[in-house]
Structures are given as C-alpha cells and as structure tokens.
Amino acid sequence: MSAKPKIAFYEFTSCEGCQLTVVDSLQLYPELLEAVDIVRFREAMSEMGDDYAIAFIEGSCSRPSDEAPIKAIREKAALVVALGACAHLGGINTIRNRHDLGEVRRFVYGDKAEWYDTYPARPISAVIKVDAAIPGCPIDRHEFVRTVKRLLQGRAPELPDHPLCVECKLKENVCLYLRGTTCLGPIVRAGCDAICPTYGDSCEGCRGLVPNPNIEHLKEVLTEHGLSVDQTLAKMTQFLTYQVMEMEAAGHGDPQPAH
Amino acid sequence: MATPNLRIDVHHVTRVEGHGNIVVDVQNGQLKQCDLEIVETPRFFEAMLRGRPYGESSHITSRICGICAVGHATASLRATENALGVVPSEQTVLLRKLNFHGEMLDSHILHAYMLVAPDLLGVGSVIPLAKSAPEVVLRALRMKKLAGDLCAALCGRHTHPIAMTVGGFTHFPSREQLGELRERLIAMRPDVEATVELFTQLKLPAFERDTEYVALRAKGEYCYIDGEIASSDGGALPLTDYRKVTNEHLVRHSSAKRTHHMRESYMVGALARFNINFDELHPKAKSAAAAIGLKPKVTNPYLNTAAQVVEIVHCSEDAIRLCDVLIKRGLTWEEPVKPARLSGEGVGACDVPRGTLFHNYVIADGLVTGANCIIPTGQNLSNIEGDMRALVPTMLDRKPPEITLALEMLVRAYDPCISCSTHMLNVRFE
C-alpha cells in the first residue's frame, strides 16, 4: 500500500475502551497520524468520512438491528479488523448468553423489557467475514500498532498462537498457581505481555483460546488447586462464553450456531 | 424573525462516548419535542453479575466503561467490601485515591482538549488541530500519557485496571516509580498552567439555568471516593440511601434510565463537585478557578468543562501530595484484606469524572445474587433535556446549524458517557 490508507472506526456493543486505547497509542506513537488517514472516529471526531479502505469494528453484535450496519461496513471496506475482545470473541457481553434472555431483559428493565431489542451477543465474525482481529479487553496498544504496520505492509496481521504462559515465564513472574490462585494462561493466546499475571491477577482469557487448547487437563489442574465446578465455569465464561458454547455445541454433535 | 418550524435530528452525537441522538421538533414556534435519545445497545451488566463469584464483579463492571474504568472498579470494590465487612488498609485507601487522580486527569484532559477544544477552535476534531496547533495537541498527549502512566504504575493500566482487588491491591509500584511519577507531575505544572491559560482565553457559550447539583462530600477533602451524598439544595444522605436521591424511571426514547431528586432533574459531575466542594479545592485550583472566572455557584452547564480544568489543577497537585505521603510512609506489599463474611449487601459510591456513581450488590455465599449500578450520565440526562428545553426557545431566531451546534456542545459539555448510562435499571433483589 503506497498512499496513506484511509481508516475508519465503528463501534457496536462495547465500552469504547479499545478505541480509547487507540487514542492512547497516539501518546506513544504520534507518527501514527502521519502513517494513516483517519476518516471516521466518532468517539474523537465530528468529521464522518465514508470512503475508507480499512474498517476497525469495536464491540459485539448483540441485537438483530446491528446486523445491517455491520454488513454495510463489510460492503465498503477492503479490510475489516475486529478491534478488541467484544468484536473478536463476543467478549464480556456474551456472559448473558448462558442465561434466558427474556429473563435477563426483565431483570434489567422490569415491565418495560419488551422495549429493548436484544439477542445472544456474538463476535463480528459471526455476522460478516473479518480479515483480522486485534484481541484483548482492552486491546494492547503495541499490538494495535503492530497490526497497523502489517496492514501498511500489505500483509495479513498474524496473532501469536502460543499460550500466555510463554510470555509470563519470560517476564519471570511468580506463577499464580504458586501464589495459591489459578490462571487461564496455559490455554489462552499470548500477545498482551502477560499483563494480568504481571500485575498479580490471573489471566481471564480476554484474548481467546489458543488453537488446540488442552482444556480437559487444565480443568483438572484447576480442581487440584481447589476450584469448584462453578468457579471453573465462571472462569471459563468471563470472556470465552461464545467459544466455550460453540465447543460444547460441537462436542454434543449439535449444529454450529447459525452464523 | 422566529423560525416557525424546526427539525433537528443529530444522529449519533460525535465526540462523546457511546451513541446518543438529539431530536428537536418545533412546530409553529412551539417546542413539541426536545429529547436526548440513547440508542446504545442495552448491555445487562447487572444480570451478568448474577451467580458469579464476588471477586469478578469489579472486573466485569469495569467493562461498563473504558473511560472511567477505574471509577467503576473502585465503586464496585467498595460495594463488595461494604457487603462483606472488608475494611481496606490506609495504604490501600491512599493508593486508590492516587489512582483515581490518574483517571480523573486522563478523562478530563481527553474531554477538554480532544472533545471540547475543537468546537471552541472551530474544527471538527483534534486531527486538524494537530496540524494547526501542534503544541496544543502534543501538550494534551503528554499530559494524558503521564495520567495513563500513573494508573499503569498502580494498577497495570487505566482501561480495565488489573491490580485492584477486594481488600487491596495485587501489585505495588516501587518507591522509585512513585518518585519518578512525582517528579513528572511536578514537571507537568507548566502544562497544567498552559491548560488553565487556554481555557481563560477560549469563550464558552453563555447560558444560565439554575438546577440542583449533587456530589459526594466528606470532611477535609475534595471527595471522590465514599463520603455522603450532598445536594446544593441542602442536606446530605448516607450512601445506603442512594435510591432516595436517584429515584430512577424509564422513558421510551432511551435505553438509559432517568433520575430526579428534589427538583425535576439534577446535575452531577465536575461542575456539581465544584459547586458543592469548592472549599476543599487545592489553593492552586482555587486560583485557577479565579483566573477562569468561576465562582460557586456556577449555573452555566457549558462551564462544566471549565470546572474540569480546575479539577485538573486540583488532581495533579493532590497527586503530588499523595506521592509524598506514600513515599514517606514507605510501600509494603500487603496481602488484600480477607472478607469477614461471604454474604451481605453493600453500596459503594465514587465521584467519577462524569459524576456520582453507585454500585450496590447483594452477595450470598460468595456469589452475587443482586446488583444495581447507577451511572452519572444517566443522572444527568434529564438535566440535559431540561437545559435543551430552556435553550432552544432562546435561539429560535438563529439558523438551524447554529442551534444544532449549540445543542451538541451542550450535550458534550456534560461529557456524557452514554454507553455507561445504559446499564442502570430498577433492580428486584431476589
């Protein structure tokens, strides 16, 4: 790509923390503004360009009426990048997918529940084809910049496919299992520089599972370290609900979700 | 010459967090409709918390909002701690306050420089500003970076903090880190002064409408965490009585709930805090207020941004003080305080950048069974609409784009965080 590529940011169901992280990455890489031409970024600008090559989509698709605008972005953009866990995996929003949604709506909106349109939250890739994803809740600003560089080079961005433990060990953190807690590090995709274990908290899986995770045996490790079945499930469904439910469906021979 | 008919339909206000639309309908000079519509997807956070281990609450609710994530996490932790009888250590309280200043600075700088300043300088965003006034943009980025680094040193990162947990922290900055942050905060003073200077020059629109102001208040400090709920109309209530202040109800055009207290609506946020807690501001912040021309009680909502600038001065100075205190005390790697019980109900409240935030949990056997979060922007929505209803009739002789801009700037002045505000609800505790 020789000319400055035009890029646009869109957001669906999310906290906009990933876009905020994009703004933050300017603090470290002001030259980003030289490298790309941002034509749409509602959180930060009023100009609304409609002519763009790369669309970054933040947020999950969580109601039927989100689908048309998402498809419209796909029509326009040469490349669609899922920005952050909500777009990449469905993210935190998918916690509710394990509940009865009618009941969830009533719980939150009482007798006005029917005013609000919703369905199980899903990643953007369940609605349209996405060309790349930047995982994480929120995204890692260095990874965002790495991805932009790959796109500028005309290359498909590549995610690390090794587990978090690799990065965690290289940082010489005390393994949380040795500190008496538990961690999803062995089955979760690295790339965040093991920021959570580094700050003393267990990996919650916001970057998604590695290819071929040995979940069965990790569950045994969790049990060995005193987690109940409920606690294990809670751990596995903070960010990974959509992936886990897909695997359950596949495991039970049920058809994959429609999208 | 009055405009007999006017239709304004701003589809997705820009430079605010989340999705909101402004709809104004004037027929024959009569204001028929004047709404701020919240079209954000409902996210059902309260429902998502149910059945999950209490330790996850602060991490899940920090995902309500990427901008005031530290605020949500803190309010959530305070609610859980109150429910489970956890009294955090003095060091924890100090670190949380310092962390809060980091977030307050980050958010206010973002709002003042990147979201509001473009309006005042007549451009659409900071991007053209980066060309026309690079020193202003670089200053903002520089200050924001320090705010972010402050949070990162304490809790790993500002958006969705990591090291904050029930009863304390799981990671601590080193003495050297604190010392370095302190030096950098001191070195930032000229940037803070330049910010005050910038906002003494920029002209914010004139518009007065007296309303009720609500903020947290505590003796001896400019309160951001805990305290009591104070109203400019007089009186204060303990945090556990937050429902008597918020009185939530739903309206059709919004996925966010509305609130009212003594009057039809009230305002929370920097301006409300300024009006209620002015006496507790750092002296330098008081001088900054004088320089900008702010004196309580301020009733022009556009000046919320100016109040934020005053808070930038306060927070950076108080952060320096907190660093000094922490360095002097010496930091210890404390284990988080363990809960005294695994069941109970608790309320946590913080004054986050956009105003007062409440979290309220019921916990049984370590699992959350009921949750309620009331977000500042939700409390402000009725007040914004009240302002709009007062403002539009005074402007009917202007051109529609001018009216639209004035309305957009008004909404933006509140620094609304619309994605946050769709998480409130009336909760049935089971």
Add this chain to the structure above:
Amino acid sequence: MVTALKQTLIDPSIYLPTYGVVRNVRPMTGMEKLFDIALPEGMSLGHKPGQFVEVSLFGVGEAPISICSSPSRSNGGFQLCVRRAGDLTGLLHTLTPGSPIGIRGPFGTGFPIERFRGKDMLFAPGGLGLAPLRSLINQVLDERSDFGRVIILYGARSPAELLFTDELAAWKARGDVEVHLTVDRGDENWKGNVGVITTLFPKVEVHPRNTVAVTVGPPVMYRFVLMELLGKGLPDGSIWLSLERRMKCGVGKCGHCQINHLYACQSGPSFSYAQIKHLGEAL
C-alpha cells in the same frame, strides 16, 4: 570448500545476508516464478545440487529456497523457483529485475554427485520438487557421459502446474533422456498420462544394483514413491530424497528443522533413505 558467499557468513554474523540483485524474473505457472539472481562482483555461490539459500526481504523475513540452477551453468549467478505460499514468497513474486534481494548460503549438504557417477539415474520429482532436482538433472546432463541411463518421471497436479515445460521438452528431444510425465487431472489438450506419479513407475525397467533414484516432492508423496522404488529392488542407500522442514536459521541452531537427532539444514535436506529410514519423524 568455502565459497566467497559462505565466507561472508563468518564475519560479522552468520545471520547477515549479502545483497544480490534480481536479474530476471520468469513466470512459470500461476503459482511459481523463476528468479535469476546475481551476486556482487567477485562473489560466487559455489553450490552443490540439492543445497538451498536463505532469501531475505528486509521487513518481511527470510525463507529457505532450493537452488534450482546447476553449478555447471552458473553464468555468474543462480536461479530460484519460488511458489507463492505466504508473506515472503508473496512479496518476492512482486519483484522486478534490478530489485535487491538478501542471500545467505549455500546451506545443506546437497546430493553426493560424485557417488552417482557411473550409475543409471532415475529422477522422480513431484510438483515443485522439480525445482531442486533441476539443478542435479542439468549437472548430470552437462556431464552426460559420466552417467548411464537418465530417466525422469515427473508428476504434477494438472498440465498448467507442470514446471520447466520447455526444458522437459528439450530433455526429451535430446534422445538420451527418458522423460515420462503425468498429471493428476488432465485437461482437453492433455494427451499424456493421467494419474499420480506412482502410475509412471511400471513404465520403466531399471537395474536395481546400478541405479540411483532421486525423488523430491511433498511429504505425502514419499511414502508411495518409496514403495515403488523398494519394489524395484533398489537398495536403501541408492534412494535419495530431500526433506523440507521449517527453518529459521539455516545453520543448525534454531531447532525447527530437527528430524529426530538430525538437523535437516545441516545433515540434509538431501538424505539417502538408508540415513533416515529408522527415524520416526522423517517420513
């Protein structure tokens, strides 16, 4: 033998490539292009058939590529036949004559051609496997009188994917090379054999004691070709193949190419079947 290029590896870093220049690019099929590369003045690659170089495009990375030209026809440079398979090879395909290109090598042992002299040669490349074998075939043909019969059994997926068709025709036209081609799927113009490469083996009779077979192709091909060759009575030591593995350094350090205890980049990639038949990870 330390060649000029290999010498550059020794100092200051074995990972430092030397700039060559692309002299010519020739599209071969939809997926492969032939690159003709010149080294700086006074430098020679000095390779043996079966060796490879590490090709660098700075900013994207490095990839091992077999040298497909024969040492006997160096012409001041060498040739690589590259399939577009990903990032690096994709970018390589966009290069035009005059483009700089980083080269390290040559690496690997290559085929021990001295030991092949006097023997009948049976070449059995599959698909892109003809690229590394072309180097050996052309050297054999340039020293034709040193060898007995020369038989080439070449298979590709479709007629459009056959590589070096002009050279195949020329070899056939010489009269002293037996060339048999096959494709997995034919098209309307294809008159030749249809079927996988093993369908060609019954067409040729060989003297098992006096024949060396060399086969290069995708991993799945080897098992079947080996069965044919062993079926013809060739001893393990007379069957040669090339084992490609992931490689990051080319110099026996990075560990990716290890086949049991052997580093493919150092002990191979050319191996006799006798060397690897006991290795669980070879085939």
Add this chain to the structure above:
Amino acid sequence: MNPMIIPKAALDDWVRLLRSSYRVVAPRPLHGQHVFGEVGSASEFDLGYPTSVLPPKKYLFPAREDLLKFRTDAQQVEATIDGPRTVVLGVHTCDMHAMQLLDRVMATGYSDQHYLAHRNKTTLVSVECLKPCTAGSFCKSMGTLSTPEVFDLHLTDLGDAYAAEVGSDRGAALLPGLKAARPFADKDTARLNRVMSEKWPRFPLRLEFDVTELPSLLSTSYDSELWKELGERCLACAMCTNVCPTCYCFNVMDEVDLTLKSGKRLREWDSCQLDKFATVAGGHNFRTARAARQRHRFFRKGKYQTDAFGLLGCVGCGRCAEACLVHITPVDTFNELYRRQHQPAAATPQGG
C-alpha cells in the same frame, strides 16, 4: 593462581568495585523467588538462593535479541552485536554445565557470533551448591554438582567468607583492587575440605539408574506408551523449555517502524512444545501430537545432545519440574521408562 578468601563483609565493596567496569547481575529475591537482575549492592542479592526462575543463560542468549538492523529503502543492513561487559554472580554448577553445552552448540559448525560476543563479554562467577535447591532438582544424578572447567571464578561459602578459585584470566581480573581479599591459609583449606565433604550426603540420587544408561534407555523407549500418557496431560504451555538452561531453539522475525523504512531482525526463544513449532507454509505440521513433542523434548535432553555434542542435554536443575502444572518431570519420566523396561509387568502410569 592460588585460591583466595573473600570475606562476606567485603561483598558490598566488591560489587561496587566491579560496577565501575561491569554490569553486575546476581540472583535477586522477588516475591518468594529469585530472578537474575542487575544489582548495585550486596544487600540486593542472595548467593545462597535456591534456584532462579530463568537460568543465567539469558545473559548469553537473551529471550529476545536483535540480530540485524536494516533499511528497506536503501541497501543497508548491519549486524547488531553488542551488549555490556557483565559479571554474573552466583551461577549454580548445573547452570555452568548448561553453559558448557551452549558454548559447544554455538561454536560447532557455524559459530553464532551473537552468542559468542555475549560470552566473551561475560565473566561467570559460579558458586558451589551446598544443599539441594528444590524438590525437583537432581543434579547429583546427572553429574552436574561440581562446576565444569568453563568457570571464571568459583566461590564456595565457608560461613563468613567465600573461597574463590580462579578459573581464567577473566576471573582473575575481578580480584585486584579488592583489598579485603587474601590468599588461602592452611586453616582455610581445612575449612573448605570440611564444607565439601559435608555437602555430598545432603544430595539424594534421584535417578534409579546410572545416567550413562540414559541414552540407551531412550533409544529403546521410542515407542513407549508413556509418551502418549504425557501427551494427554501436557498443556503445551512451553514453560518447561522456557525455564530450561539448555534449551536454545528460537524464532526469527522482522520488525519495521511505522514509516516502514527501517527495521530490525530479531530472534526470540521458541519451543518444541508449541503447536506451530514444526509447521510449514501450507499448514503441514511435522510434530502434531503433544506426545511426539514430549518425546522430542526428552530425547533432546537425554540422548540427541549427548550424541551430537558429548554432553547431556539435561543438567538436572529441576526448573521444569517446578514449573510444570501437570507435574511432568524429567526424573519421573526417565525413571518410569526405566521401570517399564525392567519390570514391564509392574508398569503403572506415572503418578501426578
């Protein structure tokens, strides 16, 4: 050169002295573990440490290291070979054996100048191990409980002082200027002998057979069912190889800056336990099964390196055993293979 005595009270002076010409690194306590890091004074480190998370290998072969820097808009590329002169204080003898292996690997065939440059700039001060460091270590069984010849200076803790044996000129160069250091006296020799003779009984032999049998044991265990059993448990997290002092597999990648005009080529530790280690373009993976990867790992440790370099690939440091969440350990694995071969009937799945 005769051995010297360095009083412990002089350690701080020594560190300060060394810091004037070197970067000084040593095992620093960190949250209940020890991590090699730069130190400024003696109070910051502990030479009696049990073990370190990562081995001191990281100073010779960093986890992430630049190899080249280049421009993409001009023909400009150069090797990046630098790094400070470093003294590593407190290298355990097992890690010394590991470095001896790395020295051979990196100088065999093509020499890896990046490693060798670090090596030449590094002075290794080893310490005599006086008690086993963790439950997982089995140095005595592996024959790595005494330092190999490659040390520069070797310290033995005599209580209030260290006996310092000089192994090279580089090591000797650390002592001049340290006024408190003095030559050995007779009573020091007696003390040293006593410390040394008391040390050995403290270390158990944990392999159930002599280590010289290991290569042949492995060669007859290639098709053991045990690999499958380990493969089922293994999480493929690569902690075992990342903490190993003798592992050196790496990946190479390019990184460019945002202008795309300049960049660097760097290498990063890789691991044969990871899914993609042996995957080539097109997706073919030559070592798909975790069982095959575990086998490869243990064969490298117990046989391949010995065949190729004459040194064992495992030095018995026990780090991988401490790190592995599913308790796959070299001792248990080797012993289990041995048991299965020698009492096939009684073979039981490995515990854990």
